Amino acid sequence: MNIGSLISALPGAIAQGLIWGVMAIGxxxxxxxxxxxxxxxxxxxxxxxxxxVMMLLNGANLWVAMLCAVLAGMVAGLVTGIFHTAMGIPAxxxxxxxxxxxxxxxxxxxxxxxxxxxxxxxxxxxxSSRNVKVIGVENPIFIMIIITALLIxxxxxxxxxxxxxxxxxxxxxxxxxxxxxxxxxxxKIIGLMISNGIVALSSALYAQYQGAVDVNMGRGxxxxxxxxxxxxxxxxxxxxxxxxxxxxxxxxxxVIYYIVIQIVLWLGxxxxxxxxxxxxVVAVFLAIPYxxxxxxxxxxxx
Amino acid sequence: MLDLTxxxxxxxxxxxxQKVALDGVTLHLDDGDFVTMIGGNxxxxxxxxxxxxxxxxxxxxxIVIDGTxxxxxxEHKRAPWLGRVFQDPIMGTAATMQIIENLALAKxxxxxxxxxxxxxxxxxxxxxxxxxTLGLGLEDRLTEKVGLLSGGQRQALTLLMAxxxxxxxxxxxxxxxxxxxxxxxxxxxxxxxxxxxxKLMTMMxxxxxxxxxxxxxxxxxxNAGRIILDIKGDAKKNxxxxxxxxxxxxxxxxxxATDRTxxx
Numbered sequence: 001m002n003i004g005s006l007i008s009a010l011p012g013a014i015a016q017g018l019i020w021g022v023m024a025i026g027x028x029x030x031x032x033x034x035x036x037x038x039x040x041x042x043x044x045x046x047x048x049x050x051x052x053v054m055m056l057l058n059g060a061n062l063w064v065a066m067l068c069a070v071l072a073g074m075v076a077g078l079v080t081g082i083f084h085t086a087m088g089i090p091a092x093x094x095x096x097x098x099x100x101x102x103x104x105x106x107x108x109x110x111x112x113x114x115x116x117x118x119x120x121x122x123x124x125x126x127x128s129s130r131n132v133k134v135i136g137v138e139n140p141i142f143i144m145i146i147i148t149a150l151l152i153x154x155x156x157x158x159x160x161x162x163x164x165x166x167x168x169x170x171x172x173x174x175x176x177x178x179x180x181x182x183x184x185x186x187x188k189i190i191g192l193m194i195s196n197g198i199v200a201l202s203s204a205l206y207a208q209y210q211g212a213v214d215v216n217m218g219r220g221x222x223x224x225x226x227x228x229x230x231x232x233x234x235x236x237x238x239x240x241x242x243x244x245x246x247x248x249x250x251x252x253x254x255v256i257y258y259i260v261i262q263i264v265l266w267l268g269x270x271x272x273x274x275x276x277x278x279x280x281v282v283a284v285f286l287a288i289p290y291x292x293x294x295x296x297x298x299x300x301x302x
Numbered sequence: 303m304l305d306l307t308x309x310x311x312x313x314x315x316x317x318x319x320q321k322v323a324l325d326g327v328t329l330h331l332d333d334g335d336f337v338t339m340i341g342g343n344x345x346x347x348x349x350x351x352x353x354x355x356x357x358x359x360x361x362x363x364x365i366v367i368d369g370t371x372x373x374x375x376x377e378h379k380r381a382p383w384l385g386r387v388f389q390d391p392i393m394g395t396a397a398t399m400q401i402i403e404n405l406a407l408a409k410x411x412x413x414x415x416x417x418x419x420x421x422x423x424x425x426x427x428x429x430x431x432x433x434x435t436l437g438l439g440l441e442d443r444l445t446e447k448v449g450l451l452s453g454g455q456r457q458a459l460t461l462l463m464a465x466x467x468x469x470x471x472x473x474x475x476x477x478x479x480x481x482x483x484x485x486x487x488x489x490x491x492x493x494x495x496x497x498x499x500x501k502l503m504t505m506m507x508x509x510x511x512x513x514x515x516x517x518x519x520x521x522x523x524x525n526a527g528r529i530i531l532d533i534k535g536d537a538k539k540n541x542x543x544x545x546x547x548x549x550x551x552x553x554x555x556x557x558x559a560t561d562r563t564x565x566x
Binding site: 158159160161162163164165166168169171172173175176177178179180181182183184 | 355377378379381382384386388392393394395396397398399403406407408410411412413415416417418419420421463
């Protein structure tokens with residue numbers, strides 16, 4: 001248990017946290033703003049990387065590849081949205097169906113291989129884990145902070161517009177939204193598309209960072225996303241009220257999550273048990289508001 | 303103008319829970335008509351408002367608002383014609399959004415929503431003045447979340463939102479039933495004031511017979527999904543609660559004359 005080894009692992013944890021923070025912002029939009037738990041993201045978190053890596057391998061321009069990755073994610077969100085609104089399937093199940101089908105789709109994109117690597121020597125990429133301790137503009141932490149800031153700025157602008165307000169109203173009170181002439185089905189579809197587009201962006205960045213895409217890359221992604229959202233609510237909930245600050249809090253929540261994971265690993269936890277730990281931690285934090293509510297009720301009745 | 307022709311709606315047809323909610327309702331309202339609606343629980347009053355608003359499609363019949371046949375239109379597409387206030391104060395507003403954002407959403411009812419600002423600077427001043435007319439101090443709380451308001455404040459805000467873009471038809475569905483008597487009276491007075499100032503065609507469901515007599519120029523009584531009484535003009539002005547109870551007994555059969563819900 002050498003503290004030096006933990007400290008040397010921290011930059012990597014922060015970079016990973018920032019990349020997954022982008023994903024968590026996508027989860028925040030569906031889970032908190034639209035009030036939908038969208039499980040599509042477990043699939044989309046591999047789709048974006050798959051599209052990006054395969055296009056890069058075929059010689060596409062980096063920015064075109066990343067744009068296509070985002071578009072692919074938006075299509076996944078569109079499919080879930082149609083399952084949910086036009087076909088009346090409950091949102092959670094709609095997400096699970098898309099997620100499952102994405103496993104096949106992702107494999108197909110990747111030429112029916114479980115993983116695909118990029119050669120960083122011959123391919124121009126935006127961020128790489130090799131630069132995580134480099135002091136300079138190629139450092140992934142630096143690049144991710146800029147990307148996150150830009151993303152938050154765009155989202156802040158969008159949700160202050162008429163359509164953005166309609167999306168928020170739909171998540172807040174569907175019946176009221178309909179009475180105000182808002183097509184709540186369209187609003188949900190737009191929200192799911194934006195969310196999954198963002199998740200796919202995160203996926204494309206993560207694949208570059210790792211230098212490879214794996215078909216299982218997104219497994220349990222929703223739990224990490226929720227963990228980040230919950231951590232941000234617990235840590236920053238009382239301080240951050242502004243929408244942009246809340247999104248920043250979610251990104252920081254993901255960073256905290258990865259630092260905690262790094263510490264747990266440093267303490268000697270078997271890597272294979274990580275998902276179990278993550279799931280239990282999220283379960284407990286999801287339960288806290290419920291328990292608080294029951295306590296408050298009990299106090300009232302007493 | 304509102305024209306309802308033979309509206310019928312049965313919930314859960316061919317099942318043990320089958321319930322005929324509307325059993326052939328035909329009704330014509332002129333612009334500026336303010337109709338109060340009474341009847342026992344399950345008489346079809348709220349169902350009729352929901353049918354007009356398009357909450358669910360009707361089985362048969364035709365709904366024409368201001369010359370447009372809206373029978374086949376979904377709920378959000380009918381919104382441009384309608385202002386609605388619900389029984390539950392929570393239903394009419396978005397709790398997690400600011401007072402001013404709620405008003406701005408209502409302002410855009412019936413308009414295409416694009417990438418223009420959700421709330422403009424000019425609107426802010428407009429809403430501040432408008433809220434001041436309520437006398438509830440809301441004009442100083444523009445950016446507060448609606449979830450922090452009391453039931454009465456939320457209902458007053460919903461009323462303001464429903465009438466912000468003058469609707470062709472205002473639907474008030476027992477909108478004071480969940481409020482304490484004093485607040486209920488305040489909201490009711492406010493409703494009457496807004497309706498008469500704007501000469502809004504209005505349908506107001508109420509459980510209170512005195513209110514049904516006091517407000518509006520027309521009174522409709524429903525029972526078992528049908529309109530059983532329709533009183534207008536001078537005849538309505540001279541109505542008493544006693545008259546209503548007698549009329550109810552006559553129209554619906556004696557066994558219903560002591561319907562407790564009607565008296566409450």
